[in-house]
Amino acid sequence: MDSEMVAALKNSHENHFSPGSDGSSERNPLKLPFIIGVAGGTASGKTTVCNMIIAQLHDQRVVLVNQDAFYRSLNDEQLQKVSEYNFDHPEAFDTELLLSCMAKLRHGKAVSIPNYDFKTHKSIEPARMVNPSDVIILEGILVLHDSRVRDLMNMKIFVDTDSDVRLARRIQRDTVERGRNVENVLDQYAKFVKPSFEEFILPTKKYADIIIPRGADNDVAIDLIVQHIRTKLGQHDLCKIYPNIFVIQSTFQIRGMHTLVRDAKTTKHDFVFYADRLIRLVVEHGLGHLPFTEKQITTPTGSIYCGVVFCKRLCGVSVIRSGESMENALRACCKGIKIGKILIHGEGKHGRQLIYEKLPSDIASRHVLLLDPVLASGNSAVKAISVLLSKGVPESNIIFLNLIASPQGIHAVCKKFPRLKIVTSEIDTTLNKELHVLPGMGEFGDRYFGTGDTE
Ligand SMILES: Nc1ncnc2c1ncn2[C@@H]1O[C@H](COP(=O)(O)OP(=O)(O)O)[C@@H](O)[C@H]1O
Ligand SMILES: Nc1ccn([C@@H]2O[C@H](COP(=O)(O)O)[C@@H](O)[C@H]2O)c(=O)n1
Numbered sequence: 001m002d003s004e005m006v007a008a009l010k011n012s013h014e015n016h017f018s019p020g021s022d023g024s025s026e027r028n029p030l031k032l033p034f035i036i037g038v039a040g041g042t043a044s045g046k047t048t049v050c051n052m053i054i055a056q057l058h059d060q061r062v063v064l065v066n067q068d069a070f071y072r073s074l075n076d077e078q079l080q081k082v083s084e085y086n087f088d089h090p091e092a093f094d095t096e097l098l099l100s101c102m103a104k105l106r107h108g109k110a111v112s113i114p115n116y117d118f119k120t121h122k123s124i125e126p127a128r129m130v131n132p133s134d135v136i137i138l139e140g141i142l143v144l145h146d147s148r149v150r151d152l153m154n155m156k157i158f159v160d161t162d163s164d165v166r167l168a169r170r171i172q173r174d175t176v177e178r179g180r181n182v183e184n185v186l187d188q189y190a191k192f193v194k195p196s197f198e199e200f201i202l203p204t205k206k207y208a209d210i211i212i213p214r215g216a217d218n219d220v221a222i223d224l225i226v227q228h229i230r231t232k233l234g235q236h237d238l239c240k241i242y243p244n245i246f247v248i249q250s251t252f253q254i255r256g257m258h259t260l261v262r263d264a265k266t267t268k269h270d271f272v273f274y275a276d277r278l279i280r281l282v283v284e285h286g287l288g289h290l291p292f293t294e295k296q297i298t299t300p301t302g303s304i305y306c307g308v309v310f311c312k313r314l315c316g317v318s319v320i321r322s323g324e325s326m327e328n329a330l331r332a333c334c335k336g337i338k339i340g341k342i343l344i345h346g347e348g349k350h351g352r353q354l355i356y357e358k359l360p361s362d363i364a365s366r367h368v369l370l371l372d373p374v375l376a377s378g379n380s381a382v383k384a385i386s387v388l389l390s391k392g393v394p395e396s397n398i399i400f401l402n403l404i405a406s407p408q409g410i411h412a413v414c415k416k417f418p419r420l421k422i423v424t425s426e427i428d429t430t431l432n433k434e435l436h437v438l439p440g441m442g443e444f445g446d447r448y449f450g451t452g453d454t455e
């Protein structure tokens, strides 16, 4: 990943659109759209980056709103002295109109947006009708300038392209598409565009969650952004429906590890390395859901530190065989933890049978961390959980840890066991006919233990 890429993706806290449980993308009028702001200097590639994001999000309803549409039309007096007009100043835009259009779109209403003409410096007929969508991308040089506009956004992006490259592109574009000559472009650039970039646009970079160096050339950044939007849209609903599903906060580090473990070309060695890293994160996160009591200690400086101690009566239970890959991480975090095993048989939609179990005799009095890296249909998980309950483990004492979970698996487990907790690192899109998770990561056990075809 590019070292310059800043990825402080924030938790969005509102009720966004997400696909239905059947994967359809019917709009639910009660959901708010996911709003992305894309700022950056002139000709940095904002419009091009947005079009790439839209193209890649082809299964979502996405709409692009350009801040340019909200340029104030020039009057005759201003037109006579157009070379003295600063189009790069925040006042050049009708931000009140932009806010009212965004408010309507945000609440699911179609809106008419002005159609700005760069040749006549005026809005022209016909205006553009924009329909409400699941994702709204607001793009323009100053979209991160006004705090009221920024506050609407769930994700803020700054496209950061070298200024010489931008000037060269601007000359090319404005002479071809915006009716200018080279002299006009250079004069305007020196007088207004460059100083306003430094005064108003560049300072808004600090508000960005993501900075994309090299604009549209940065395929990796665009791909990661698209994946993140998909994750947000897909995940949000399930987390709202089931308060007992916990998805660890997505970061580009985590997405990078998922990219490696999901890649069919990844070698066994790398698969194990990155799967282990992800497992460790999930285990640590899962342990954070155990009950704790407060404890004060004295540090070597003689100061008091108010801390916590976690419940010690634990047991890991791995679902053979993939779940055994998670045992080491659990042992590394909880010294001497007891580990039990459950083997379930049955494939596809057919029923599941318990083949073997080896559990501590006092398991009923322990908190159980159930280990299985992939939650697919949920059939095996439901069986394994039923075995634990039959041994007297209270449902609320079970934390089910996995790396990826399908929406179907989450529905199956969370509906039946609302008091148990699931901790996972990503929620995938769906299951295929064979009930394998998509996009998934293939046969986890084969890839981890080297029993498949991969090297
Ligand atoms: N990565 C790129 N390589 C080459 N040309 C590009 C690239 N990105 C954008 N352009 C071109 O540069 C010009 C400005 O890009 P655009 O996306 O319109 O920038 P902005 O919306 O930031 O002003 C356009 O003519 C576009 O086709
Ligand atoms: N009548 C106008 C209006 C705007 N500009 C310039 O457009 C730039 C913003 O558009 P980008 O696609 O480049 O982001 C801005 O820098 C204005 O100077 C113009 O020249 N004429």
Ligand SMILES: [Mg+2]
Pocket: 046, 047
């Ligand atoms: Mg543009």
